[in-house]
Amino acid sequence: MLLGSERLLASNRLKGLNVGILANPASVDRDYRHIVDRLAAAADIKLAAIFGPQHGFNSDLQDNMIETPHATDPKRGVPIFSLYSETREPTKEMFDPIDVLVIDLQDVGARIYTFIYTMANCLQAAAKTGTPVIVCDRPNPIGGLQVEGPMLEPGYESFVGQYPIPMRHGMTVAELAKLFNEHFGIGAPLEIVTMEGWSRAQYFDETGMPWIMPSPNMPTLDTAIVYPGTVLFEGTMVSEGRGTTRPFELIGAPYLDADALAMRMNAHGLQGVYFRPAVFEPTFQKHAKTPCGGCQLHVTARETFAPVIAGAALIRECIGLAPDQFQWREGPYEYEHEKMPIDILAGSPQLREQVEAQVPVAEIAASWTKGVADFEALRAPYLLY
Known part of the structure; x- marks a missing residue:
């Protein structure tokens, strides 16, 4: 398999240009070479600016709503513009030094992962300035076949959901770029560099590519597989496992009985997953330094596992097991002050209700059927593989 970035750099398309690059530590090829290093080493390309998404270019900041400052890259002497700062859309001044913006970001296949909206914001800025944008495609690590979950409804747009797509969208980052740019009318000068050798059925560990954490709480492919469902716990006061070595795989709270929760979950007979009772102690975030009862999701057959319904079922059983102690998280969430965080994450109040x-x-799963079917028809013209 060849990444879009590998094909772009082999094409001499950037020769003689002042290049801006939107990237983070996961922007590497199969030999662990980072795209910024490769651009900086190219004799006929000038690296003019670096742009970083949420968590920063170095992906060293843990949490939501911790803004990343702008900086200067110490090795290369070029500016690093944070797009999770006082602005989330590049300004004209940020684009002034560059002839073209290259985007090489690793997505994880969930609507609420903000990198795809940083890309969309770059396209919006490019539409205003006329700056060409080249998106280098990368695998959807959880495959490109399954689509699942509630749709984002109008009025619930945020930085964790700018467009009406389902929670698990089954698209690559370049396919999403085309969808955003064409169907949703951004209209930027966009060029796509596709991968070679990737098929929609492939998970990341079948590509031969090294897994580099795209963000601090996405340590493994296992995390990415469960994430489209268990990320919903960010809208609750139940721990989603942040502060453990298994974020989003461990779910629990001090008041929950681990055996009872696991028994209730396994009784649903959800395909491709086993819920093992677990007690864990987060080192930071919710319930830090406090033992939490809950369960760990063990995916036994990822092709049949439906992460979003698993996450919804887990919230349902946490409420059912401890209705007087369960709490929804209060705002603000991603700078949204008026709506409940769970409604922002789910895309509407329906799931919470x-x-x-x-x-x-x-x-609950059946209530998503029409939205998923409509989206699958909508996305079809933008699929590249």
Whole structure:
């Protein structure tokens, strides 16, 4: 398999240009060579600016809503512009030194992962300035076949969901760029460099590529597989495992009985997953230094595992097990002050209302069917593989 970045650098397309690059530590090739290093080493390319997404160019900041400062790269002497700072869209001044912006970011396949909206914001800025944008494609690490979850509804747009797509979208970053730019009308001068040798059924560990953490709490492919569902716990006061070595795989709270929660979850008979009772102690974030009862998700068959319904079922059972102690997280969340964080994450109040009412899990999943089918038809013209 060849990445889009490898094909771009082999093409001499950037010869003689002042290049800006949007990247982070995961922007490497199969030989662990970082795209910034390769651009800086090229004799006929001038690296003019670096742009960093959420968590920073070095991906060293842990949490949401911790803004990353602008800086100067000490090795190369070029500016590093943070796009998770006082601005999330590049300014004209940021684009002034560059002839073209190259985007090489590793997405994880979930609507709420902010890198795809940093890309969209760059396209919006490029549409205003006329700056060409080249998006280098990378694998969707959890495959490009399965689509799942509730749709984002109008009025619930945020930096964790700018466009009406389902929670698990099944698209690559370049496919999303085309969808945003064409269907949603951004209209930037966009060029796509596709991969060679990637198929939609492939998970990341089948590509031969090294897994580099795209963000601080995405340590492994296992994390990415469960993330589209268990990230919903960011909208609750139940720990999503931040502060442990298994974020998003461990779910729990001090008041939950681990055996009871795991038993309730396994009783649903969800495909491709086993819920093992677990007690864990986060080192930071929710319930830091306090033992939490809960469970760990063990994915036994990822092709049949549906992470979003698993996450919804887990919230439902946490409420059912301890209705007087379960709490929704209060705002603000991603600078949104008026709406509940869970509604921002889910894309509407519907999921919250369903789990509060203890709607059967199968009925919750069925409520997504039409939205998913409509999206699959919508995305079809933008699929590249």
